[in-house]
Amino acid sequence: ETGVTQTPRHLVMGMTNKKSLKCEQHLGHNAMYWYKQSAKKPLELMFVYNFKEQTENNSVPSRFSPECPNSSHLFLHLHTLQPEDSALYLCASSQDPRTDYGYTFGSGTRLTVV
């Protein structure tokens, strides 16, 4: 596989559930990102990892917990979410956070919290 792969593509979870989103990149990039995309709002940066180290946490509630075990894999652990957390969650990667070559995005996970 090439590019950035996200699983699952769709997820429905209750407010008391715990679930995880997975992202894998096969591009040899060193930086990975989580973005949230809600209707009528711009993409919101959530977390940045550079060489497996978290370099940015954009005031994200603690019910979202990222994990980056290596430069190719990124997880977003979810627990006790709220209905307003329903959105498209996008993973992206780049050579480094200051890259001038743009980011490569996955297809996203459509999350619905009920």
Place this chain on the structure above:
Amino acid sequence: EDQVTQSPEALRLQEGESSSLNCSYTVSGLRGLFWYRQDPGKGPEFLFTLYSAGEEKEKERLKATLTKKESFLHITAPKPEDSATYLCAVPLGNTPLVFGKGTRLSVIA
């Protein structure tokens, strides 16, 4: 305060009807302006990066231009397959890309 603003929010064109999308930004020391295309249910797909005022880049029916305050994405003789949401983004300071809300383009046959 919005630092990346796109207009219009939505645009409906007849096939072959050329038009332009706008992205204005308020940032000093621009390190690049990025255009992406996003199809429904998919992640954004990279189109162009522009670095300095006066620069232009083209890809098929799309042409992106940059001034000191804004960028335009010109669409010449669009086809229905050009229908998508077009996003622009800039890096602000040392932060990663900040995106505008996008322009939703519909091209009708």
